Structure formats: structure tokens, C-alpha cells
Amino acid sequence: MDLKTKLVYQWAKMRIRAIESYRDNAREIQLKQLKRLLGRLERTEFGRRHALTRNCSYHDFASRTPVQSYEEVKADVERMIRGERDILIPGSCRWYAKSSGTTNDKSKYIPVPYTHLHDCHYRGGGDALWLYLRNYPDSRFFSTKGLVLGGSHAPIDLGSNSSAGDLSAILVQHMPALGALMRVPSTKTLLMDEWGAKMKAIVREVASAKVGSLSGVPSWMMVMLKEVLDYTGADNISEVWPSLEVFFHGGISFEPYREAYQELIPSTTMRYEETYNASEGFVAIQDDPSQRGMLLMLDYGTFYEFVPVEAIDESADPICDPTAPIPLWEVEPGKNYAILMSTLGGLYRYLIGDTVQFTSINPYRIIITGRTKHFINAFGEELMVANADRAIARASYETKSKVAEYTAAPHFFHDEGKGRHDWLIEFSTPPADIDTFARVLDEELQKLNSDYEAKRYMDMTLKPLALQVAPSGLFHRWLDEKGKLGGQHKIPRLANSRKHLDELLGMISQTNA
Structure with missing residues (x-):
């Protein structure tokens, strides 16, 4: 290190030791975060509504607090925005992180009080x-x-x-x-x-x-x-x-x-x-370049729970079986979980929409596998974004091409009782042969996902994927039309619905007309 970097880094050594303690003290650290949250909750209307106090156990907290999506917290957030105090957090909140909306709203407004900003995001x-x-x-x-x-x-x-x-x-x-x-x-x-x-x-x-x-x-x-x-x-x-x-x-x-x-x-x-x-909180960091996955950060005033993805139904009420969520110390490596976060920002047992797998549990490291809504399971294939990203990377390598953006959705052949996946891909460097790229992509998906492989066996349920090349800049123009160009806005990679894909294909048709 140069002298400046070395001098600043001296201040970090105690913090590094605290992070290294995650390996041996994960459960204790997480329960300490829950105790901190409960101490704040007993001073709020939400806490009184659910009989939550600093003396509650994890079982008390889990049994009294429902799993929530934005729809469930929206009314309380709107009251906070109007200036009401002690609703989800003690006192008031000035700033709200605006993120992609829900079925009923264009945008969500996630509270970002200063304590959460400092102790979670900046940390x-x-x-x-x-x-x-x-x-x-x-x-x-x-x-x-x-x-x-x-x-x-x-x-x-x-x-x-x-x-x-x-x-x-x-x-x-x-x-x-x-x-x-x-x-x-x-x-x-x-x-x-x-x-x-x-x-x-x-x-x-x-x-x-x-x-x-x-x-x-x-x-x-x-x-x-x-x-x-x-x-x-x-x-x-x-x-x-x-x-x-x-x-x-x-x-x-x-x-x-x-x-x-x-x-x-x-x-x-x-x-x-x-x-x-x-937007809801800082979750994980790549801590070791020799290991797969990111270290789950345990002492940011966030308490984590995890729900097996098969137990999630965001269109239902309740969102999942109340017995489905488990604390960190009960997770298993290799399973897909949806994340529940309880934070200093005033979200409690909140379904943030991301899905993860644990690559290790000592310490707890995760990879992001997708979104609770961003996957394709139209034919029982359970294709996750993590599968798609890795298959795209391999197909690009094999065909000496580069992908700029992509999205995919199911295509149903109702008269045959079968289907396929339709892919729209924008290349920055196109492959010499599109059919070869499509074949390699399909083969890699089968290698990465056994359910996809089973449905593709002899074309019994899934036919070979179809690939259409998008004109340069199409995805950015689509975001621009929606007022989401730039910054942290993302292309939806996979969806069970064809809504996004058909909008993009419609733009191509209009251009060609």
C-alpha cells in the first residue's frame, strides 16, 4: 500500500476483526440485531399493533409479525410521508428511496432514515x-x-x-x-x-x-x-x-x-x-476472491429470515405459509430462498423480492439467483436468472460474441400442450452464426438446470428455444419510454408473463413498418 492508503487502513483493522467474527458468532450477532429492532419497535405504532417489545423472543416476533410485501406496508409509509411520527420507526423520516413499483403502483417509496443510512448503507x-x-x-x-x-x-x-x-x-x-x-x-x-x-x-x-x-x-x-x-x-x-x-x-x-x-x-x-x-438495505459483500458467493453482513441493524421459494405466492393473502420462514441458522446450502428483512428503516419481515442460495454456512455466503417474480416456471422448468446469466456467458465465450442486454419469456403452443422460451438478445458483438449461439445457450441451460433439462428431453414439454436479435439500443429506448433510463434501472431478464417481451417486439415492428 502507498502511505495514504496504509494510514487510512489502520482505522479498519478492528472492523475487519468484527467481520471475521461472523464465522463463529452468526446466531448471536443476528439475535442482537433483533433485540435492537425490538427496542425501537416498542416505541412505534407498528410495535404496539403487534404487541412487540424489547423482551420478545424470536418466536414471539415471528408469530406476531406477518410477512409483508409493499402492499401491506404502503399505508403506513404514506402516513410517514405525510409527516406522522412514530409509525414504523421512532420519530419521523425525511428521505425515501424510490424504486420500481408493484402491480398497483408505478413506484415504491422505501423509508431511509438517517440511522439506517449510516448503520447499514454507509457501513x-x-x-x-x-x-x-x-x-x-x-x-x-x-x-x-x-x-x-x-x-x-x-x-x-x-x-x-x-x-x-x-x-x-x-x-x-x-x-x-x-x-x-x-x-x-x-x-x-x-x-x-x-x-x-x-x-x-x-x-x-x-x-x-x-x-x-x-x-x-x-x-x-x-x-x-x-x-x-x-x-x-x-x-x-x-x-x-x-x-x-x-x-x-x-x-x-x-x-x-x-x-x-x-x-x-x-x-x-x-x-x-x-x-x-x-433499496431496503446493504445485504452482502464479496469478501474472499477464492470463494464463490458474497458474505452476508450480519451486524447492520438487519435481521434476516428466509422462505423457500416454493412457499411464496405474492398474489395470495397471506403471501406465504406463516410457518415457512426460517432464521439464518436453519438455512441449507444449495436451496433457493426468498429474503425477508427487518431493518432500522422500518421494514419488518419484508419480502424484498430477491432470491438467493447459500454457497456456504460457515461463514454464511450467498449468491443472488433471481427475483421472486423474475423467473420462468411456465412448464415446471424453474429457470432462474442465475442459470440464464451463466448460460449467456458460456454461449458468448463459445461463439466469440458479447451480449449487451437480453430478456426471455414463455411461448405456449396450446394445441400441442407444449411450449418454448422466446429470447430477445441485443449483441454488442454478434456471433458469426445465430443458430449456433441459440444451440449452445439451450445446451448450457440444460447443464445448469435439471428441471429445464427434463422438460427439454426429446422435446416432450419444451421445444428448443427461439432467439431473435434485437436492434442496437432497443432496450435502452424501451427504458427511456418508461422514464427509467440510466442509473440503477434494470432490464427484467426473465418473466412468466410476455408483457415486457411483447412490448419490445412491438417496438421492433413499429420501427420496421
């Missing part, structure tokens, strides 16, 4: 850095600038001193002084609303900066890096930023983008670190 960002420095003592992190690419702020005045915006923008606006000092571009630029103008401003500011790290969503960071190359005329990013050493990425799987990043950044010392920071 997660700090821990990601400390773990990185522990693993790579040759880092010169604090001798360079960190390029942060977040969502457009577009602050919404919700009234009663309440405001909403993208979580990434809320984090930027309230960033501690050290982080703000180390970051590019400027706060003013990062909080610009219109994505196109914002991208141009970012590129102008960062092209000549001494950038050593990147933070953001892989898809949108890729767009920005290509803009930097166009602006500078350089052949690759290593020419622009020779000190670049790490990309802290999250939001979507990195696998479909890995090869493209290695081409854009040919440096042999470049590293890629995955983080999992949802």
Missing part, C-alpha cells in the same frame, strides 16, 4: 473497501479518485418535509466528507436529472481525472466507459486511467459482461468486487 460501502484492502495490500486506493455512477436524482417533494429519489443519489447527497473528497464526478453532476446530459457532463469531468476505482451497475458503467473512449480517442480504458485497479459492481449479474470488461480494461491487475446493496 456496507466502508466494509466493501476494508475487505478489498485486506485482500489486496498492494492497493493505492487513497492515492486516486473513485468514479461513482449512480441514478438520476430527480428529487420529488412529497410534502411535509419528505423527499424521494434514487437510493444511489440519496447516498451521494449525504456521503461522509472522506467519501465526497475521494469521489468524481462532482455532487452537482451526479445529481443531474436528465440522463443524456448527465452522461456528457460525467465524461467531461472524469476523462482527465486520476481514477483508481469504479462503483456502479455493470450495464450503465459499460455505457459510460464507451463514452469515455469516444471522448478521448483511446483504444482502451487502461490508457485513460492507468491507475484503475477495481470495479465495485452490483445491481445485476456481472457474468454476461465479464469478457467485455476484460477487453475494455486489459490491465492484468484489474479486480472486480461484487456488492449487494438493495
